[in-house]
Amino acid sequence: MPEARGGAPFFEEVNVTFDHCNSVQALIDVAVMVPPFQRFTYRVPEEMLTEVAPGKRVLVPFGSRRVIGLVLGTAETPPSTVGIKALIDVIDDQPIFPAVLVPFFNWVADYYIHPLGAVIQTALPGGLALAGQTSYRLTEAGQAALSERTVDPADQAGLSVLAKSPCSYQRLRRLSKGRIRRADLERWIKKEWVLRRSELPADRARPQYERIVHAVPGGAASIRRSPRRERILALLQQYGFMALSDLKKHVATAADLVRAMSRDGQVQVTQRPIYRDPLGEPILPDSAPALSDEQARAVTAIGASLGGGYDAFVLAGVTGSGKTEVYLHLADATLQRELPVLVLVPEIALISQMARAFRARFGERVALLHSGLSQGERFDQWRRIAQHQVSIAIGARSAVFAPFERLGLLIVDEEHDDSYKQEGALRYHARDMAVVRARLQEAVVVLGSATPSLQSIYNVNNGKFKRIDLLARVDHRLLPRIQVQDLGRLREERGLRRFLSPELMAAIQAALARREQVLLFLNRRGFAGALVCAACGQPMLCEHCDISLTYHRRINAYQCHYCGHSRAATAACGRCGGARILRLGVGTEQLQSEMQRIFPAARVARMDRDTIRRKGALIEILKALRHRTIDILVGTQMVAKGHDYPHITLVGVICADLSLNLPDFRAGERTFQLLAQVAGRAGRGESPGHVILQTYNPEHFSIIAARHHDHVAFYRQEIEFRKALQYPPFTRMVQLRINGPDKAQTAEQARRLGEHCTRIRMQNPEYGRIEALGPIEAPLARISGQYRWQLLLKGAQVGPLHRLVRALLSAFNRPADVQVTVDVDPLFLM
């Protein structure tokens, strides 16, 4: 094939060539699944034309290698400067995602400034072997060199790691604790001590099948009979067909017998896919209860838009107003139009609750997608959606990529929750993407929350979203009474009395006497808050993170909450060597043990990251609460998240200020949401709720607004503050993060990036109104041994910001171990 280089006459000839071999449609765009993860154009050989389809994996030549790519569609703009290669093979029989997702993937790649192939990789369930695995193995020469000790002592250690077994580079790095570097491997390969083998491995996640045995007409009349065969034939006569696994329960040797019988023509065997069921326990079906007038109005209002193209709603329902029931009715209405429903929930723990409700109403039509599933389970759920076998999917943020070909309704529950923001290589916000996906697929999107984000309320006021309120709690339950206690007046007290006001203590006592449940919220896990040397006042810092350690009594150690590193609690002060370390403040661990001491008869439990680490532990706590085998629950902010605790009447907020004092412009919003949410946990049953909110800042507007359940007042003040300081939603932000293992080098590269940025901004008037803050050292200057710098870009329009960042990144050459990541619409500026 001639290269389409050069002038017009040549161009025509190319077209003639295309016409001649009838292959104009035979050019396809493929996203390669190895760096640089970009889209490339390939030619499809004639014999593969019928097989190729968007969403299928293909094997393509790439440089001197063969790699896996994903078909995006026919090429729109064939590249004119390079020769186009032909693809080698089509891997899949069925597409692994529908073609309609391609524009969505493109949008995500553009908006978040991330390579298309990498976007698709994050979207797909794991185990699809998208990248060829490269493994390294010690050669005989390497073995010899190692045993003869002719190698450099520095290489000795690395090579002996490799001597144990061949493995991948990543595993190698882990096994050698990061001491083996890429350059070492390349050097060893040159010396022929090490062999690199690149292979395209089999999928780890494969469909599972079960064998179905069918009766054959006249089969029973066949020659070979035996009592066991008779039994099998009789069972098949009765049921028509049976799974082989069920047959085995009746006839232990069924597997062999059936094979023989199939040969003799007595039965017929077919295969049918089975799905590993992530929902272990059976769920009793329920039927739709009657809606309140308010709920019914919400369903009618939103339901009117179903099937009529894109529309977006904010469903603002106070805690306990029955949003889930509205979702269920809307889902039902959507299914009646034969359109699928996608439900996003902020975290795994809440998925089971939502899934239960949906399963009870819709049975087997529900798929689950989240990271708690095994790779095989996730693959199965994904495939059931892609093959139209389910019409509802419930999942965490990555489920926004669920492979629905058509979509009627997208629900984002607890839309204000920051867990929707993914903080990996691709930093996306699942709520924002849900809105975009709804627009692209002409679906209705519902953002539900008791405390809608400032962003969403702003969009309502802009006319972008429609707002629907649920103001009443179900069964006319009242919102809890909130009482504020000033912690300042307890400053002179010693020990726990500093943190527990007499009013809170009395309320706990009274609630326990009434046999009601108490929730105590403290946004700090561990035993004590701060660790300070008694001699010199130096705080205990993590060796890898420049972050204060926290004392954990259960393991009797100081622990870093950022990298997990811990030191024995006998460790001395890092500065003066002083042995006496003061433990100031209080954490959930201490609060729990103090509560147990003060109320010995009460059953006290704790819910924080430490106690729910074990799989199923959270469910157990929730169950125990429901069965009233817990009297006092102590917990961190996870207790505020949407769980339904029907028997809790008293909520104590130990210190409402912990999230207020963070150096982040969203601190006020987070505090208000947290307080409103945690207060909402009280009084969801028949008894009224009571909340005691302790704070050092009783006059702060976030606290006052929370106290009066006054969302409007909070919004009005917060939006003024954002406007005055030109923060989102009035401006758009992109944050560039510069990370590296070396302090000076990271600082130097950050400075260079800043200079590049200034130069580009000066060159083009389009960037004139973009503000660059930094580069500055990040507030968390080091995490897990990585030094962190940041450059924050702020502008009125997202377009110029995007273009500036793209120009900046393409002009910036960085050393291999310094990383630059892009965070569009950053949520955490630390």
Add this chain to the structure above:
DNA sequence: AGCACGCCGACT
């Protein structure tokens, strides 16, 4: 990421 290519200094 991997691989080729091209440029330097150290050897046959």
Add this chain to the structure above:
DNA sequence: GTCGGCGTGCTC
């Protein structure tokens, strides 16, 4: 002159 070290840049 050739080998092999590493920095640079491309992959349809």
